[in-house]
Amino acid sequence: MHFTINGQRYEADVDIRTSLLDLAREHLGLTGSKKGCDHGQCGACTMLVNGRRINACLTLAVMHQDDEIVTIEGLGSVENLHPMQDAFVRHDGYQCGYCTPGQICSAVGMLDEVAKGWPSHVTGDLTDVSLDDAEISERMSGNICRCAAYPNIVDAIREVAAKEEVSA
Amino acid sequence: MKPFDYARADTVEAAVAGGGRFIAGGTNLLDLMKLQVETPEKLVDISRLDLNRIEERDDGGLTIGALVPNSDLAADPRVIERYEVLSRALLAGASGQLRNKATTGGNLLQRTRCYYFYDTAAACNKREPGSGCDAIGGFNRIHAILGTSEQCIATHPGDMPVAMRALDATIVTQKADGDKRRVPIGDFYRLPGDTPQIENVLEPGELITHVELPAPVANARHLYRKVRDRASYAFALVSVAGVVAVEDGRIAHAALAFGGLAHLPWRNPAVEQALVGQQPGTAAFEAAADALVEGARGFGHNNFKIPLVRRTLIASLRDLTGEASA
Ligand SMILES: Cc1cc2nc3c(=O)[nH]c(=O)nc-3n(C[C@H](O)[C@H](O)[C@H](O)COP(=O)(O)OP(=O)(O)OC[C@H]3O[C@@H](n4cnc5c(N)ncnc54)[C@H](O)[C@@H]3O)c2cc1C
Numbered sequence: 001m002h003f004t005i006n007g008q009r010y011e012a013d014v015d016i017r018t019s020l021l022d023l024a025r026e027h028l029g030l031t032g033s034k035k036g037c038d039h040g041q042c043g044a045c046t047m048l049v050n051g052r053r054i055n056a057c058l059t060l061a062v063m064h065q066d067d068e069i070v071t072i073e074g075l076g077s078v079e080n081l082h083p084m085q086d087a088f089v090r091h092d093g094y095q096c097g098y099c100t101p102g103q104i105c106s107a108v109g110m111l112d113e114v115a116k117g118w119p120s121h122v123t124g125d126l127t128d129v130s131l132d133d134a135e136i137s138e139r140m141s142g143n144i145c146r147c148a149a150y151p152n153i154v155d156a157i158r159e160v161a162a163k164e165e166v167s168a
Numbered sequence: 169m170k171p172f173d174y175a176r177a178d179t180v181e182a183a184v185a186g187g188g189r190f191i192a193g194g195t196n197l198l199d200l201m202k203l204q205v206e207t208p209e210k211l212v213d214i215s216r217l218d219l220n221r222i223e224e225r226d227d228g229g230l231t232i233g234a235l236v237p238n239s240d241l242a243a244d245p246r247v248i249e250r251y252e253v254l255s256r257a258l259l260a261g262a263s264g265q266l267r268n269k270a271t272t273g274g275n276l277l278q279r280t281r282c283y284y285f286y287d288t289a290a291a292c293n294k295r296e297p298g299s300g301c302d303a304i305g306g307f308n309r310i311h312a313i314l315g316t317s318e319q320c321i322a323t324h325p326g327d328m329p330v331a332m333r334a335l336d337a338t339i340v341t342q343k344a345d346g347d348k349r350r351v352p353i354g355d356f357y358r359l360p361g362d363t364p365q366i367e368n369v370l371e372p373g374e375l376i377t378h379v380e381l382p383a384p385v386a387n388a389r390h391l392y393r394k395v396r397d398r399a400s401y402a403f404a405l406v407s408v409a410g411v412v413a414v415e416d417g418r419i420a421h422a423a424l425a426f427g428g429l430a431h432l433p434w435r436n437p438a439v440e441q442a443l444v445g446q447q448p449g450t451a452a453f454e455a456a457a458d459a460l461v462e463g464a465r466g467f468g469h470n471n472f473k474i475p476l477v478r479r480t481l482i483a484s485l486r487d488l489t490g491e492a493s494a
């Protein structure tokens with residue numbers, strides 16, 4: 001099988017049952033994405049596939065051979081942090097850090113959704129999308145943090161959204 | 169996970185001829201395969217089929233491709249404008265990540281979240297016909313109160329299908345022999361009866377290709393109210409999808425469907441008959457709620473659903489008819 005992850009081509013000979021998450025972690029050495037539950041319940045495995053955030057544990061690698069996949073390793077590097085990574089560091093948006101790669105990938109995908117005008121469960125008028133704290137919390141509910149770093153995660157995301165002028 | 173063969177289908181014809189289990193978003197099927205609740209021998213990957221568009225119908229309705237992701241369907245401006253109840257139901261389901269992957273067809277066919285169905289050590293007639301039902305007499309807080317059988321008391325867990333039931337959607341399919349058919353959503357799902365493993369009228373190898381929504385009801389208000397254990401990212405304990413129109417002080421149209429109550433998205437004409445022609449108000453709302461819970465039966469842990477759905481319906485009707493909630 002062949003894959004494009006973080007702009008790099010990979011060839012891998014893996015069992016057909018391999019999830020996209022296990023492909024990255026166990027076969028390609030991309031261990032940034034985490035496995036919390038392996039059942040779509042925690043968001044630790046969140047990756048961006050063709051720009052959309054998904055749970056990499058609930059999809060087969062074989063189904064993504066023609067896709068552009070981005071993991072936390074592809075968003076930024078230690079020397080050159082992605083703005084969302086930088087904001088998480090400055091706002092202390094984590095404690096143990098296990099959920100963090102998933103939170104950051106999810107937040108990046110989420111801001112794109114807001115920019116496209118996608119409403120959420122807490123949006124009043126579905127045609128008028130703006131991003132307040134209630135919106136951030138709802139839109140990030142697919143990422144569980146056992147350490148409950150939620151207030152600082154929301155602070156970090158709010159700051160990036162404001163800088164990028166995502167929505168109003 | 170048990171080993172399986174895998175093939176990607178590039179056309180609908182190839183998919184239905186494929187002789188395997190369809191995988192679309194995979195968010196329900198893979199979850200169950202990991203636990204060996206589902207053990208298909210062959211997966212036919214339908215995720216690249218050309219069924220991912222939402223198109224206008226001549227009658228003012230919409231045709232939704234079976235592969236349209238839940239996120240895209242919820243955010244489509246035509247859906248928001250004409251079928252707000254559908255957008256609301258979708259947005260109340262799962263998480264942003266899951267909605268990006270979950271498809272229209274897969275959502276319709278997602279399986280129950282009954283704990284014993286998920287636990288291969290438990291007795292479950294749905295997973296293993298004839299083995300019994302550990303939910304009856306067990307922990308059954310999330311289980312059904314209407315349309316149950318001695319064999320199974322599971323619920324359909326979905327939100328989107330509840331809204332589609334209130335909207336009188338039609339499910340369009342193609343069979344392995346190429347035959348197409350259109351099934352009203354009210355005829356699509358089955359009650360558990362003696363065969364809880366059979367959940368709908370699809371034949372083996374029959375593919376859902378589209379869902380059709382008829383033209384929207386004029387001047388109606390839409391609502392989806394979901395009651396759950398946490399504010400987000402949780403399945404419904406009970407939910408109400410409502411499309412109600414009031415004209416000259418009387419209820420002119422009422423379509424009400426319910427989640428969390430039964431093996432299928434529930435709809436009972438008696439509930440709507442108790443409302444149509446009446447003035448909005450407590451008397452009519454109570455009559456509708458009485459009609460809904462008539463014959464409802466709890467199994468111990470889920471008895472609370474009977475008063476809960478009564479109250480949820482009445483509160484929903486207040487919002488739908490503009491009556492200020494006292
Ligand atoms: C943690 C978690 C929370 C969730 N919360 C909610 C919630 O609150 N509300 C809610 O409604 N849902 C919820 N879901 C369920 C989610 O909505 C479903 O998993 C999803 O909709 C299934 O779609 P899919 O495309 O991934 O289906 P798949 O997993 O690909 O398929 C599901 C089934 O449908 C069959 N199938 C798929 N497409 C077709 C087709 N076109 N024709 C014929 N057969 C087909 C498959 O063979 C399989 O049996 C949750 C899921 C998870 C994991």
Ligand code: SF4
Nearest residue numbers: 282292293301320321
């Ligand atoms: S309620 Fe249905 S799904 Fe649950 S254990 Fe009983 S038979 Fe199985």
Ligand code: FES
Nearest residue numbers: 036037038043057
């Ligand atoms: S590991 Fe994928 S959602 Fe938890």
Ligand code: FES
Nearest residue numbers: 095097145146147
């Ligand atoms: S920082 Fe520990 S789980 Fe989120």
